[in-house]
Amino acid sequence: MNPTDGCQRVRGRMDELLDDALAPVEAAFDRGHVEACAECARELLRREALLDGIRRATAPDPLEVARAVTGTLARLEGASLAPPPRREAGERRRAIVMAVATLAAAAVFLALLESAGLGVPRWSAPRLPAWTVSIQAGADLLSGVGLGGVR
């Protein structure tokens, strides 16, 4: 590679070099070239000067910024702002909405099953065992002979 090709290659990506956008190997190669090449070194300085000039030409006026900040802080101070909703509160709200939605979906599903005649068996009270009936009969008997209230 002759020096002219090297210069073209380095100048072709000099903005990227100054923008820290080159891979380390490429950046090291270009920096090495610039150290050895007076023309490219001059070009690098010109581009750095342009960046510096743009910064100075477009930098916000510190006095204007300070004035805007002061006004904003005063307005924030005076405004009756509610504190921003906490993230946890949002998550709780989402959980409640999800739970309600799940219950509603389950109710709709059961209603559909019912209407299709596929309803789940309803709960019914279990039949009492025979011995409980005997206890009741005994209590009635005692009550009949004037010994009520024993139960």
Next chain:
Amino acid sequence: MDTSDRDLIARVLDGERERFQELVRRHAGPIWSTVRAALHNAEDARDVFQETWLRAFERLHELRDPSRVRAWLVSIARNESRARLRRKGAFDAASSGTEDALVDPDAHDGLDHLARTEELGGLRVLIERLPERQREVLDLRLNHELSHGEIADALGITPENSRANYYQALRKLRAWACDDEVTT
């Protein structure tokens, strides 16, 4: 800085409202640049700057990545600026030009005219000739040191698009500066 932004935001969300002021002071520069560049009128810019921070306070809990708060704030500032322009009926006039349309220097206040006589005035005039998007990228990259990823978040573009706008702006400025040297 990312950690302290994250910490600051967590504290504000935990109820330490006064901590929000630190956030305002810390990120005032790029927000001011954004509204000032969009509105050109200092009084409107101050108003929209305040509205941006009020909106940011209200929506702070929506910020998903606190390390990108600066880009998030810039995007709010842009939206607020556009809303103001729209309300003033100037939005169409300000944004209907194509990307490469030249900015009308007469649309700005007297400061720009004065700038021509300053040391950096020539460069300011050249920068004003850049498309709005390229000026925004230059400002966010050079004055506020946002990465191209953050600029992409702020402007709703891709990082590649941010880089392309940035390098294209620099190429144009160099070319125009050479033309000026030749013609003067």
